[in-house]
Amino acid sequence: MPPASSPSRTASGLPTRRAALALLEAVLDRRRPLEEALDALPAALDPRDRAAGHRIASTVLRRLGSLDAVIEPFLRRAPPPVVRHALRIGAAELLLLGTPPHAAVASAVALVPKPFAGLVNAVLRRIAEQGPAALEGLDAERLDTPAWLWSAWHAAYGPEAARTIAAAHRAPAPLDLTPVRAEASPPEGAEVLPTGSWRLPPGTRVTELPGFAEGAFFVQDAAAALPARLLAPRPGERIADLCAAPGGKTAQLVLAGAAVTAVERDPKRAARLRENLARLRLPAEVVEADAAVWGEAGACDAVLLDAPCTATGTIRRHPDVPHLKRPRDVPSAAEAQARLFANAARLLRPGGRLVFATCSLQPEEGEAHLARAAALGLALDPVRPEEVPGLPEAVAPGGWLRTRPDFWAARGGMDGFFVARFTKAKAPPAG
Numbered sequence: 001m002p003p004a005s006s007p008s009r010t011a012s013g014l015p016t017r018r019a020a021l022a023l024l025e026a027v028l029d030r031r032r033p034l035e036e037a038l039d040a041l042p043a044a045l046d047p048r049d050r051a052a053g054h055r056i057a058s059t060v061l062r063r064l065g066s067l068d069a070v071i072e073p074f075l076r077r078a079p080p081p082v083v084r085h086a087l088r089i090g091a092a093e094l095l096l097l098g099t100p101p102h103a104a105v106a107s108a109v110a111l112v113p114k115p116f117a118g119l120v121n122a123v124l125r126r127i128a129e130q131g132p133a134a135l136e137g138l139d140a141e142r143l144d145t146p147a148w149l150w151s152a153w154h155a156a157y158g159p160e161a162a163r164t165i166a167a168a169h170r171a172p173a174p175l176d177l178t179p180v181r182a183e184a185s186p187p188e189g190a191e192v193l194p195t196g197s198w199r200l201p202p203g204t205r206v207t208e209l210p211g212f213a214e215g216a217f218f219v220q221d222a223a224a225a226l227p228a229r230l231l232a233p234r235p236g237e238r239i240a241d242l243c244a245a246p247g248g249k250t251a252q253l254v255l256a257g258a259a260v261t262a263v264e265r266d267p268k269r270a271a272r273l274r275e276n277l278a279r280l281r282l283p284a285e286v287v288e289a290d291a292a293v294w295g296e297a298g299a300c301d302a303v304l305l306d307a308p309c310t311a312t313g314t315i316r317r318h319p320d321v322p323h324l325k326r327p328r329d330v331p332s333a334a335e336a337q338a339r340l341f342a343n344a345a346r347l348l349r350p351g352g353r354l355v356f357a358t359c360s361l362q363p364e365e366g367e368a369h370l371a372r373a374a375a376l377g378l379a380l381d382p383v384r385p386e387e388v389p390g391l392p393e394a395v396a397p398g399g400w401l402r403t404r405p406d407f408w409a410a411r412g413g414m415d416g417f418f419v420a421r422f423t424k425a426k427a428p429p430a431g
């Protein structure tokens with residue numbers, strides 16, 4: 001039997017396309033996260049249809065602007081959303097997923113109400129005649145990126161980088177794992193990255209890897225593994241992991257021998273954090289609380305703050321992000337981050353260490369926070385290039401870390417993170 005996501009599998013079956021349509025309607029019409037929409041698919045749906053539908057919907061979300069640019073010239077007036085989505089699904093299958101034309105066209109036609117069947121059939125047949133050449137000559141990076149993100153990345157990183165960042169979002173992310181024991185052997189076919197993560201090809205099913213059930217590793221993007229490492233946790237230290245679920249960074253801190261309190265506000269996510277720690281057999285205290293106000297001043301040797309953010313650094317993994325986020329989400333995320341940052345500083349004992357991280361590419365959620373540090377009694381502790389082997393381009397001249405999805409491009413990229421490390425000023429001598 002072919003793998004669930006192979007073109008020959010996606011070529012057959014209306015349930016696959018119905019699943020893709022339901023996912024697109026949830027994300028694009030109701031602005032619901034893709035993962036939530038996946039959970040809401042009928043429980044009776046064959047897992048292969050779920051996986052294939054997910055693959056089609058993700059492809060449409062990644063290439064929405066380009067697909068619409070191909071479809072638009074064939075439309076005389078705006079069709080209802082269901083028809084537009086069916087055209088997008090059909091075009092993605094024809095131009096990007098290698099589905100045989102008759103199957104792509106027939107199944108897209110079957111998704112729409114009868115009065116629109118002729119239109120979908122005619123448009124997709126014309127697109128099928130052009131084949132993948134229909135995408136040639138389009139400015140894909142620009143078309144597939146919302147205008148506000150394009151101009152923000154342009155301003156922050158320059159025109160060339162805005163383009164390479166956008167290009168990195170075209171491909172799905174590989175599967176990165178963090179081993180529980182550094183000396184363990186990686187699964188067959190894995191690349192060991194210079195920073196120590198194990199990398200497997202996109203689409204690898206983690207639950208089927210040997211060692212998963214035994215808790216030999218956990219899923220964590222190579223860039224997401226860096227903040228906890230830069231905190232350099234030591235055995236016996238009291239460390240607060242603020243905003244902790246699903247717990248990848250908590251696990252790293254516990255593995256280093258620290259006494260970790262993991263603070264998570266969302267009860268469902270806190271439950272997932274507990275489950276993940278149980279699978280890995282790692283002990284940590286899990287507290288359900290608002291990390292912006294939780295805790296006793298001066299009680300921690302170190303704090304890791306992986307603050308909630310717009311997640312624009314994770315678009316390779318979450319192609320729904322550009323379609324869900326709006327410009328106004330950036331200042332509101334930055335405001336929440338500032339409150340968390342202030343509390344993280346309060347929790348530290350004098351001389352304690354803090355790592356602040358966000359998985360956003362927006363400077364308001366990263367570099368802009370550096371200006372708040374002095375007022376919180378924090379001094380930047382510069383990251384040295386040797387602390388992030390093979391990634392000198394991620395170390396900013398000022399000493400913080402800025403990873404981007406277009407870094408390590410030939411290896412499959414990485415999430416975009418901002419990471420800064422601080423030390424709390426020692427109390428002035430008495431008298």
Ligand SMILES: C[S@@+](CC[C@H](N)C(=O)[O-])C[C@H]1O[C@@H](n2cnc3c(N)ncnc32)[C@H](O)[C@@H]1O
Binds near residue numbers: 243244264266289
């Ligand atoms: C970026 S994710 C954290 C990822 C996690 N550190 C890891 O490595 O697996 C942010 C988390 O912060 C939680 N969160 C958001 N606001 C919070 C707050 N005020 N207090 C505690 N947790 C919060 C969210 O529910 C979410 O689980």
